[in-house]
Amino acid sequence: MKKITAIRSEFQNIPLKTPFITALRRVESVEFVRLFVECDDGAVGIGEAPSTLAITGEDIYSIKESVEKIKDLLIGLSLSEALKMLHKQTIGSSAKAALDMAIVMLQGKNIIRDKESIKTDITISLNAQERMLFDAKAAVRDGMDILKVKFGSDINHALCVTEALALEVPEAKLLIDANQAWSVDDALFYVKSVANLPIELIEQPVKANDLDGLKSITEVSTIPILADEAAFTLEDVKQIIEFKSADMINIKLMKCGGVSRAVEILEYAREQGISCMLGSMLEGPYSINAALYLAFNYRDVIKYVDLDSPLLYKKRSEKLQFDYRANEIFYADSSSQSSTSPFTMVSS
Numbered sequence: 001m002k003k004i005t006a007i008r009s010e011f012q013n014i015p016l017k018t019p020f021i022t023a024l025r026r027v028e029s030v031e032f033v034r035l036f037v038e039c040d041d042g043a044v045g046i047g048e049a050p051s052t053l054a055i056t057g058e059d060i061y062s063i064k065e066s067v068e069k070i071k072d073l074l075i076g077l078s079l080s081e082a083l084k085m086l087h088k089q090t091i092g093s094s095a096k097a098a099l100d101m102a103i104v105m106l107q108g109k110n111i112i113r114d115k116e117s118i119k120t121d122i123t124i125s126l127n128a129q130e131r132m133l134f135d136a137k138a139a140v141r142d143g144m145d146i147l148k149v150k151f152g153s154d155i156n157h158a159l160c161v162t163e164a165l166a167l168e169v170p171e172a173k174l175l176i177d178a179n180q181a182w183s184v185d186d187a188l189f190y191v192k193s194v195a196n197l198p199i200e201l202i203e204q205p206v207k208a209n210d211l212d213g214l215k216s217i218t219e220v221s222t223i224p225i226l227a228d229e230a231a232f233t234l235e236d237v238k239q240i241i242e243f244k245s246a247d248m249i250n251i252k253l254m255k256c257g258g259v260s261r262a263v264e265i266l267e268y269a270r271e272q273g274i275s276c277m278l279g280s281m282l283e284g285p286y287s288i289n290a291a292l293y294l295a296f297n298y299r300d301v302i303k304y305v306d307l308d309s310p311l312l313y314k315k316r317s318e319k320l321q322f323d324y325r326a327n328e329i330f331y332a333d334s335s336s337q338s339s340t341s342p343f344t345m346v347s348s
């Protein structure tokens with residue numbers, strides 16, 4: 001049985017084409033930690049976690065620190081023992097996710113059976129109305145028809161931009177994301193005002209900890225409400241679904257603690273008949289690979305894929321195991337991949 005012999009980590013940085021702006025932050029490059037979990041048979045698993053201080057409370061320094069803090073507990077263990085030990089630790093969810101995905105990769109159980117392409121949305125950053133319309137039209141012209149539209153606390157701006165988008169890019173599917181910026185009253189005003197517009201869903205309108213507020217919006221809205229920042233772990237998800245605080249859940253590796261935890265949430269969602277979004281932060285190529293592996297394997301549960309980070313990179317990353325053509329994602333054949341491919345993917 002394989003045993004872990006070493007864990008090392010490094011800082012990485014990928015420049016973006018244009019700044020990424022939401023209600024919570026503005027960034028010009030993806031900053032992340034890449035880590036390597038080495039085994040006694042020479043196998044190496046690779047994991048990544050990005051800086052998202054505004055969401056998970058972790059930056060690249062605290063992620064690296066968390067990895068350093070617990071790595072001696074994992075060294076010497078088998079892969080399944082290491083996963084158990086990892087998830088008992090009280091470290092940030094992103095650091096956990098990076099270690100989890102590296103260990104799951106070493107387990108080599110991940111198989112893609114259905115290689116048919118999937119589609120991701122593309123983010124339209126929060127900006128002045130004219131700029132958002134310009135960006136949306138440019139995206140549609142480039143063949144991208146699922147737009148994740150980011151809004152801030154100005155509800156009139158959100159309403160005006162939504163109406164203009166519905167009118168001017170009618171072919172696009174609109175996913176609205178407020179990133180917790182609205183009050184319950186503003187959110188209620190918004191959902192009533194846009195009830196007749198073709199909007200796919202509204203994501204995390206209010207503060208993450210306001211589940212009652214979220215529920216009151218879900219009750220009124222004819223458009224599905226999706227919980228993102230409110231839903232980190234399986235326990236959060238169960239609470240939200242049981243109390244009907246939201247209709248859907250946005251699952252992200254960095255929130256739930258990695259691939260093995262995301263699988264638990266996906267299995268629960270499948271059991272409950274809940275549709276999910278599989279999202280990510282702005283992330284590096286290995287963690288996007290790990291998320292895409294899930295998106296390809298849980299198509300029945302994952303209704304929306306929000307994995308557009310690689311579309312925002314200035315240059316394509318060679319570490320990416322998938323090809324993006326506009327917003328359509330194809331699994332690139334593993335025969336050309338190096339031995340450090342993140343997942344063993346074979347067609348059955």
Ligand SMILES: [Mg+2]
Pocket residue numbers: 177179203204228229250
């Ligand atoms: Mg979101």
